[in-house]
Amino acid sequence: MSFFKVANLGINFGGVVAVDKVSFEVRRGEVYTIIGPNGAGKTTIFNLIGLIYPATSGQIFLEDKPLTGSVPHRIAQLGIARTFQNIELFEHATVLQNLLIGRHRHRAASLWQELLFTPAVRRAELAAREAVEQVIDFLDLAKYRDSLVAGLPYGVRKVVELGRALATEPRLLLLDEPSSGLNPEETDDMAFWIEDIRRHLGVTVLMVEHDMNLVSRVSDRVLALNLGTVIAEGTPAEVQAHPAVIEAYLGKAA
Amino acid sequence: MSQVLQLLLAGVAQGCVYALVALGFVLIYKATETVNFAQGDLMMLGGFFALTSSVILGWPYWATIVFAVAAMAAVGMLIERLVLRPVLGQPAFTVVMITIGVGYVLRGVVTMIPGWGTDTYTLPTPFSEGVFQIGEVIFAVQQVAVIGMTAALCAVLYLFFRFSKLGVAMQATSQNQLAAAYMGIPVRRVNMMIWGLSAGVAAFAGILLAPATFVHSNMGFIGLKAFPAAVVGGFGSVPGAIVGGLIIGLVEAFAGRYMPEGFKDVAAYVVVLVVLLLRPSGIFGETAQKKV
Numbered sequence: 402m403s404f405f406k407v408a409n410l411g412i413n414f415g416g417v418v419a420v421d422k423v424s425f426e427v428r429r430g431e432v433y434t435i436i437g438p439n440g441a442g443k444t445t446i447f448n449l450i451g452l453i454y455p456a457t458s459g460q461i462f463l464e465d466k467p468l469t470g471s472v473p474h475r476i477a478q479l480g481i482a483r484t485f486q487n488i489e490l491f492e493h494a495t496v497l498q499n500l501l502i503g504r505h506r507h508r509a510a511s512l513w514q515e516l517l518f519t520p521a522v523r524r525a526e527l528a529a530r531e532a533v534e535q536v537i538d539f540l541d542l543a544k545y546r547d548s549l550v551a552g553l554p555y556g557v558r559k560v561v562e563l564g565r566a567l568a569t570e571p572r573l574l575l576l577d578e579p580s581s582g583l584n585p586e587e588t589d590d591m592a593f594w595i596e597d598i599r600r601h602l603g604v605t606v607l608m609v610e611h612d613m614n615l616v617s618r619v620s621d622r623v624l625a626l627n628l629g630t631v632i633a634e635g636t637p638a639e640v641q642a643h644p645a646v647i648e649a650y651l652g653k654a655a
Numbered sequence: 656m657s658q659v660l661q662l663l664l665a666g667v668a669q670g671c672v673y674a675l676v677a678l679g680f681v682l683i684y685k686a687t688e689t690v691n692f693a694q695g696d697l698m699m700l701g702g703f704f705a706l707t708s709s710v711i712l713g714w715p716y717w718a719t720i721v722f723a724v725a726a727m728a729a730v731g732m733l734i735e736r737l738v739l740r741p742v743l744g745q746p747a748f749t750v751v752m753i754t755i756g757v758g759y760v761l762r763g764v765v766t767m768i769p770g771w772g773t774d775t776y777t778l779p780t781p782f783s784e785g786v787f788q789i790g791e792v793i794f795a796v797q798q799v800a801v802i803g804m805t806a807a808l809c810a811v812l813y814l815f816f817r818f819s820k821l822g823v824a825m826q827a828t829s830q831n832q833l834a835a836a837y838m839g840i841p842v843r844r845v846n847m848m849i850w851g852l853s854a855g856v857a858a859f860a861g862i863l864l865a866p867a868t869f870v871h872s873n874m875g876f877i878g879l880k881a882f883p884a885a886v887v888g889g890f891g892s893v894p895g896a897i898v899g900g901l902i903i904g905l906v907e908a909f910a911g912r913y914m915p916e917g918f919k920d921v922a923a924y925v926v927v928l929v930v931l932l933l934r935p936s937g938i939f940g941e942t943a944q945k946k947v
Contacts (some may be wrong), residue, residue, distance in 0.1 A: 451837065477839030489834040491827055502827050506839035508820045515819045569838065 402465055404429040404605060405573055410449055410459035411629075419445045421629045422459070427573070432599055432606040432619050436640070437626035438649055443609040444486060445629075447577055450607075451476055451483055463573065478506050482571035484562045486578045486609075492551040496561050499550055500536055503568025504529040536564045539602075540594065556587040563594065567602070574598065576608040580615050588615060595619045613641065625649070657791035662908045668798035669867070670904020671805035675860035676881030677888065677896035678812075679853040685829040685891050686849040689739070689750045693758035694857055695878020700761050701727045701858025702870040703771050706778055711770060716781045720862055724855040731854025735847045758875065765872045773872055778865035801863045808859055809897060816893075825849055880907075883927040889937025898938060902926065 405427040412420050420442040427433045435443050448454045450461055452473045461468040463479055482503075491499050507529065510522045537543055540560050545553060550561060559582065566574055579595065580588040592615050598604050599619075610616050616623060617637040625633040625640050627649040633640045640646055676698055683691045691697075705723040708714045714722065734757060742749055766773045782800040786793050816822040827835040828845045836842050861874070868874055884903045888895025903923045910922035930937065 453833075472841070473836040474839050474841045477837055483837050485833075489831055489837075491830040491834060493830055494826075502823065502835075502838050505820070505824065505827075510820065512819055512821060565834075565838075 403462065404464060405607070406462040406465075407446070407450070408460045408462070410446065410456055410461065412445065412449060412454055412457045419629050420449065423626070423629070423631055424459075425624050425631070425634065427605060427607050428621075429605055430599065430603060431621040432595060432608065434608045434610055434616050434620040434623045434637075435626060436610065436613075436616060436623055436646075437632075440628070441626040441649075442629040443626060444577055446626075447483065447575055447609060450481070450575065477569060480570070480572035481575065482566035482569045482573075483575040484559075484566050484577055484579065486581055488555075488558050488562055490550045490558060490562055490565070493549065495547050495549055496542055496545045496553075496564075497533065497537075497547060499561055499565050500533040500568045501529060503536075503565040504532060506569060507532075532570070533568055536567050539567070539597070540564045555582050556584065559583060559587075559591075560594075563591075567598070567604075571604055573605050573607060576606060576610075578609055578611060580610060580612045588612060591615070592618050613637075617641070658912075660792045662912055663905065664792070664794065664798055666905035666908030667901055668801045668904070669907065670884075670901035671801050672860050672864045672867075672877070672900070673881045673884040673903050674897045674900025675805060675808070675856055675863070676878055677884040677900045678893065679857045679860070680881065680885040681888075681890065681893055681896040682849055682853040682856070684885075685893075686825065687739075687846055688747070689754065691853070692751065692754045692878070693734075693761060694853070695875035695881065696758040696761040697727060697731065697854045697857040697875075698861040698864070698878070699870075699872065699875035700730065700765065700861075701854070702778065702861035702865050702874055703765055703768075704858065705862045705865065706776050706870050707770070709778055710776065716779075720859065723858040723862060727858035728851040728855040731857075732847045732851040734854070735850035739850075740843065740847075762872050762875065771872075775869045775871040778862065778870055780866055782866075797866050804859075804863060808856070812856075812893075821845070821848065825852075880923050883923040886927050887930045887937060889940025892937070892939035895937055895939030 403426050408424050410420060410423045411418070423446065435446065437443055445454065449456050450468070452468065452471060456469055463481065468476065468479070491502060508525065510525060514522050537546060540563065542560060542564055545557060545561070550558060553561070559579070563579070576595070579591050583591060595606060595608070596619055599606055608620070620637050622635065623637050623640040624631060625643065625646045632645040632649060633643040635643070676694055679694045679697065680691060683689055701723050704726045705719050708719040708722040709716070738753060738757060739750065742753060765771050780797070780800070782796045785796045787796070788794070816826055824835070824840045824845050825848070827838065827840055828842050832842050864874065864877065868877070880903060881900065884899035885896050886899070887902055888897070888899030903926060906922045906926050907919055911919035914922070934940070
């Protein structure tokens with residue numbers, strides 16, 4: 402059984418083929434990174450996995466069950482979480498509230514049980530708070546716990562978004578350019594957390610990233626895309642040395 | 656002094672109704688960025704449902720409230736599902752025209768239904784026409800009841816948004832639909848429920864307004880007063896809608912007493928102009944811009 406598999410995935414926007422026959426497989430517990438120049442189709446693949454766009458062709462499987470044809474909110478319920486390149490947070494809520502919304506898929510009580518605040522509801526609330534506090538500890542967010550997200554610096558917001566994704570207790574975590582907009586120190590923290598997420602939380606990570614230092618440091622395997630098609634796959638070193646990858650980034654030698 | 660208190664009471668009672676209609680505007684606007692111009696007509700339809708339950712079926716007052724609110728919640732959800740969801744993603748202008756159209760249709764339909772029609776009806780309430788006196792101020796039981804019921808509804812809504820799974824999901828959807836979907840929140844279904852909630856609140860407002868203005872097919876035009884209330888409060892703010900409604904109600908009450916004849920009817924709009932000049936985003940409005 403494969404953990405997560407994309408088979409012959411493709412999408413056209415009008416006459417533009419944004420992603421064409423892309424196939425890859427992510428193994429349970431690994432960090433798998435998609436690289437490629439701007440416009441290669443990396444974020445489009447994330448949007449296809451998240452069912453924001455309907456795929457023109459191909460299939461996506463989580464543990465051999467097809468995702469295609471489902472609806473976006475089902476993705477989270479199946480245990481796939483995601484962060485965004487441009488940060489999509491609940492701006493007028495606190496850090497704690499943002500993380501608690503991450504627990505949405507674990508809230509099972511009916512409106513009537515909530516109305517009566519039954520012991521089961523009470524236990525579930527405590528468990529949710531506990532899970533969120535663990536994420537806060539893990540990402541060192543304690544001092545921002547009650548701050549409104551809208552007023553926080555970019556680097557912190559990025560970590561809050563990661564925390565919210567972790568609060569959903571995902572099996573597969575999609576990170577869209579986790580280092581974009583971060584300074585070198587913050588990028589270093591991010592690399593550390595990604596390693597920890599895989600090692601200590603046992604979460605499989607599928608990542609889109611430009612910073613090759615970060616990619617080499619945390620990735621088990623790398624997929625290189627250009628103009629919507631796969632040009633190389635392998636270890637970070639193999640892919641970086643691949644002629645097609647060098648050509649895609651730097652152009653052909655004259 | 657007693658006259659001021661008297662006007663205060665009348666203003667707050669009237670303001671409560673504005674506040675509830677404004678709340679309906681704000682709930683839908685926050686979640687879907689649609690201004691629902693049919694909000695006043697939803698209130699009117701709620702008034703007629705109450706009339707049906709109370710006068711035609713002879714149900715008690717509390718059952719009338721439950722029936723009218725539930726029926727309007729269903730109507731609100733149907734409107735979202737059948738009329739607005741098909742135009743999802745169209746320009747705001749299209750959606751605004753559709754809500755105006757929905758308002759016309761509702762007014763038209765009401766006049767065609769036997770037993771409803773174009774007549775003016777009285778909705779009986781258990782709150783007598785009686786009054787009681789504290790000091791020199793005369794309290795109409797009716798007005799006190801309106802204020803009390805509005806306060807109770809606000810408390811229930813506060814608890815709902817603060818603690819229930821659906822209420823929190825509604826808040827999340829209002830702030831960021833994309834992120835909400837990735838948290839496992841079914842955004843479209845939640846938007847439909849927000850329409851239901853908003854229409855239910857409108858029905859409640861209709862029931863509270865009925866003793867003052869009676870039930871008739873044009874009672875929805877009070878929405879034109881609730882709209883300034885929502886603007887004054889800052890269009891995207893729930894507490895703002897309540898405060899805005901109370902302000903408009905109070906200004907009207909005092910303008911009616913101390914200003915020249917006719918000023919009462921324009922007072923609400925004068926307040927809007929003043930507030931927009933001083934604080935363009937409204938009293939509780941958010942000025943934060945999304946970074947691009």
